[in-house]
Amino acid sequence: MNNREIIEYLTTRSVIMPASEGGCWLWEQCRNQDGYGVATVNGRTEYAHRASMRAHGFDLSDLTVDHQCANRHCWNPAHLELCTRSENTVRTALKRWGAYRRITELTGVGDFRP
Ligand SMILES: [Zn+2]
Incomplete structure (x- = not known):
């Protein structure tokens, strides 16, 4: 798969939230025990976000x-x-303490589309 095909592969297996609801692109297939999305890309198993x-x-x-x-x-x-x-x-520790940026502050960051 080339990059475009990888993005299409991820998109067709995810729920794309509107920007008004945070704009997350949520992988709906396999997740590991820590909640990270796990995908198979070009025969390799790796995290969907990576x-x-x-x-x-x-x-x-x-x-x-x-x-x-x-x-x-x-x-x-x-x-x-x-x-x-x-x-x-x-950063993980800060998030746990609630001292990190909220998702609403992230809305509109970047110009990526699935
Ligand atoms: Zn997100």
Whole structure:
């Protein structure tokens, strides 16, 4: 699958929420025990959000992908941000304490469409 086909594959297996409801693109297939979407792309099993970022042209290298919307099965690149593993750990703790940006503040970020 090329990038366009990967995005179509993810789209046809997801619920695309309107921007007025947060704009999450929610993977509706397999999820792991932590709630992350798991997809099979080009014969490889990987997280839907990582496949999405790669298909949208981001270089993941050894970075992690932070869900700013806190929906672990969301793969909307406007809701995702690349960061180091240690940054992601800090962000996760902040979210747990309720000290992180709310999803309403994310609406309109980026210009991605499935
Ligand atoms: Zn989201």
